[in-house]
Amino acid sequence: MRPLDAGVMIATLAALVLWGLWRSRGTRDLPGYLVANRQLPWPVVALSVMATQASAVTFLATPGQGYVGGLSFVQFYFGLPLAMVVLCATLVPAFQRLRVRTAYEYLEQRFDGRVRTLAAALFLLQRGLSAGITLFAPSLVLSVILGWDLRLTCVLLGLLVVGVTTLGGARAIGPTHALQFAIILAAMALAFVLVARDLGATLRPAEVLAVAGHYGKLNAVDLHFDPRSRYNLWAGLVGGLFLQLSYFGTDQSQVGRYLAAKSTAAGRMGLLFNGLFKVPMQFAILLLGVLVFVADQRSATPLFFDPSSEARVVAGPHADAWHALEAEHAALGGERRAALDRWLAARRGQGDVAAASAALDGVRARDGAVRDSAIALIRATDRGANTNDTNYVFLRHVLAHLPVGVVGLVLAAILAAAMNTIASEIHALTSTTVVDVLARIPGGPKADGAALGWSRAASIFWIAFAVGFSQLVGRSGSLVETVNVLGSLFYGTILGIFLCAFLVKRAGGGAVFVAALVAEAAVLACWKLDVVGWLWFNVIGCVLTVGLAALLAALKPSWRAPANGNAPRVA
Amino acid sequence: MAAVREPAFGARARPDAVSERDPDAPPLLSWRALYAVVIGALALAIAALSWLTEAFR
Numbered sequence: 001m002r003p004l005d006a007g008v009m010i011a012t013l014a015a016l017v018l019w020g021l022w023r024s025r026g027t028r029d030l031p032g033y034l035v036a037n038r039q040l041p042w043p044v045v046a047l048s049v050m051a052t053q054a055s056a057v058t059f060l061a062t063p064g065q066g067y068v069g070g071l072s073f074v075q076f077y078f079g080l081p082l083a084m085v086v087l088c089a090t091l092v093p094a095f096q097r098l099r100v101r102t103a104y105e106y107l108e109q110r111f112d113g114r115v116r117t118l119a120a121a122l123f124l125l126q127r128g129l130s131a132g133i134t135l136f137a138p139s140l141v142l143s144v145i146l147g148w149d150l151r152l153t154c155v156l157l158g159l160l161v162v163g164v165t166t167l168g169g170a171r172a173i174g175p176t177h178a179l180q181f182a183i184i185l186a187a188m189a190l191a192f193v194l195v196a197r198d199l200g201a202t203l204r205p206a207e208v209l210a211v212a213g214h215y216g217k218l219n220a221v222d223l224h225f226d227p228r229s230r231y232n233l234w235a236g237l238v239g240g241l242f243l244q245l246s247y248f249g250t251d252q253s254q255v256g257r258y259l260a261a262k263s264t265a266a267g268r269m270g271l272l273f274n275g276l277f278k279v280p281m282q283f284a285i286l287l288l289g290v291l292v293f294v295a296d297q298r299s300a301t302p303l304f305f306d307p308s309s310e311a312r313v314v315a316g317p318h319a320d321a322w323h324a325l326e327a328e329h330a331a332l333g334g335e336r337r338a339a340l341d342r343w344l345a346a347r348r349g350q351g352d353v354a355a356a357s358a359a360l361d362g363v364r365a366r367d368g369a370v371r372d373s374a375i376a377l378i379r380a381t382d383r384g385a386n387t388n389d390t391n392y393v394f395l396r397h398v399l400a401h402l403p404v405g406v407v408g409l410v411l412a413a414i415l416a417a418a419m420n421t422i423a424s425e426i427h428a429l430t431s432t433t434v435v436d437v438l439a440r441i442p443g444g445p446k447a448d449g450a451a452l453g454w455s456r457a458a459s460i461f462w463i464a465f466a467v468g469f470s471q472l473v474g475r476s477g478s479l480v481e482t483v484n485v486l487g488s489l490f491y492g493t494i495l496g497i498f499l500c501a502f503l504v505k506r507a508g509g510g511a512v513f514v515a516a517l518v519a520e521a522a523v524l525a526c527w528k529l530d531v532v533g534w535l536w537f538n539v540i541g542c543v544l545t546v547g548l549a550a551l552l553a554a555l556k557p558s559w560r561a562p563a564n565g566n567a568p569r570v571a
Numbered sequence: 572m573a574a575v576r577e578p579a580f581g582a583r584a585r586p587d588a589v590s591e592r593d594p595d596a597p598p599l600l601s602w603r604a605l606y607a608v609v610i611g612a613l614a615l616a617i618a619a620l621s622w623l624t625e626a627f628r
Contacts, residue, residue: 071623078613078617081609081610084609085606085609209623209627210627212627213626218623218624219624220620221624265597268597269597275609279616283616
């Protein structure tokens with residue numbers, strides 16, 4: 001890394017950590033630690049909500065997703081604005097009225113301690129594992145850039161997050177998020193402008209879109225309904241709605257953000273702001289990946305974007321075959337540029353478009369075959385090697401093409417995003433562990449002072465857990481997909497439990513508890529047998545929990561809620 | 572308790588007309604109108620992206 005980039009990165013990160021520590025001064029009680037004494041205004045809540053969801057995975061893997069799969073991933077976010085509206089009308093006022101500190105605290109008031117414990121346990125398992133992935137993604141960046149050991153980098157980043165999370169809690173997280181998110185957006189906008197400017201030097205905007213369209217990268221909306229397809233309009237609207245309802249309504253890492261709002265209105269405005277800007281933001285990040293793809297059609301690209309996989313092959317018995325493939329790939333790069341120029345000229349009326357198009361597709365098919373051979377060599381060298389290089393695409397482009405200083409800023413932004421999300425996740429895991437588990441066991445922390453000490457200890461435990469799991473993540477595919485698939489395995493059931501509280505007035509704790517266990521087993525079976533696209537896991541878990549709870553409450557009177565029960569009013 | 576603002580003479584009282592000091596009042600529009608803005612923006616985004624998909628297929 002060049003000295004100026006290193007300087008920009010270190011200065012930006014140091015400023016963020018110091019700002020977080022300064023904001024955390026004076027956190028001496030549990031309400032301050034868990035919900036920032038419910039004092040945050042809506043702009044801080046809005047940015048904190050967005051920053052929590054926009055992890056390093058978003059800024060590292062999403063452009064790669066755009067590069068490889070085009071814009072289709074944007075459909076995943078279509079359910080989000082709808083979910084924001086539903087939550088603003090239901091759970092946000094309910095949580096504020098009941099003054100809960102975690103989402104699961106509410107479940108004991110409505111059902112019983114078993115249901116609260118089950119929901120908290122599902123959350124702790126899912127979020128603890130996700131924290132490992134969100135720690136792994138930026139560690140990957142540093143290990144590639146600085147040549148550091150990947151495992152050691154995970155540990156170092158974990159230690160960086162310890163300061164802000166364990167000392168400040170919610171009081172530090174909210175305001176720090178606002179500043180970090182502003183830096184992240186500025187860095188990504190700058191990267192977008194620079195990539196677009198470089199492309200604009202040789203291609204007109206319509207030509208850029210035409211090239212992207214020819215390669216099938218502008219596939220933003222797919223109206224065809226197919227339950228096995230990962231991304232289409234229907235999976236995005238229905239599956240995405242359930243996923244986002246569950247994430248924002250029942251995942252403590254998000255609920256904790258708007259529980260810290262100073263009023264119901266501030267919480268609602270924070271979520272609605274997210275509903276308005278999330279889809280355009282994700283579209284812009286995916287489009288950045290598409291622009292990088294178009295730029296790469298006219299420049300030399302590596303045979304495989306993950307340098308660690310390449311290094312292993314080059315050091316092994318298949319080095320000669322790899323070098324031969326590299327030479328072939330480089331030659332095809334020249335042919336591709338020439339074919340692309342002929343295709344563009346033909347589109348301007350200087351040749352046969354169909355013939356130029358066929359030539360372009362021919363080069364692409366041959367290059368695809370070369371890449372397949374390269375992947376076969378990676379597997380032959382190491383059978384367990386990661387053959388998905390999506391997460392490295394954007395990073396390689398940033399390093400090769402962006403000017404000095406901007407590279408440091410983009411790296412700082414990716415690391416800041418990691419700190420944002422991990423801080424929220426660790427804080428949520430801590431809150432749930434202390435409020436929903438430790439405080440309820442005999443001899444557990446009851447007084448605020450003791451609980452604050454336990455909270456800090458729990459934070460350190462969960463960071464250690466995340467660091468431990470991050471050591472196992474390396475062989476997964478696209479990180480942005482992995483983190484959402486993992487969430488979808490549990491979110492539907494958790495959402496179903498919360499919906500039972502509102503929709504199935506007759507259901508008591510027993511019915512909901514059994515229904516949730518059966519639903520979770522069904523979701524895990526669907527995942528194992530690979531029968532539907534993963535966004536549908538959210539729908540299946542939720543619908544099964546609600547439906548079974550209603551059925552069980554009807555069949556077994558002892559599992560019904562008492563007639564004068566505590567079913568909530570919907571505001 | 573915050574006083575509810577009186578509607579102007581001859582104007583119909585809106586059900587969500589509240590005091591400026593009400594901490595749970597939405598800014599500018601009613602909550603329902605804000606929800607409609609968010610859903611309308613989503614519909615617009617889907618329409619625009621559908622056009623983009625078809626135009627460059």
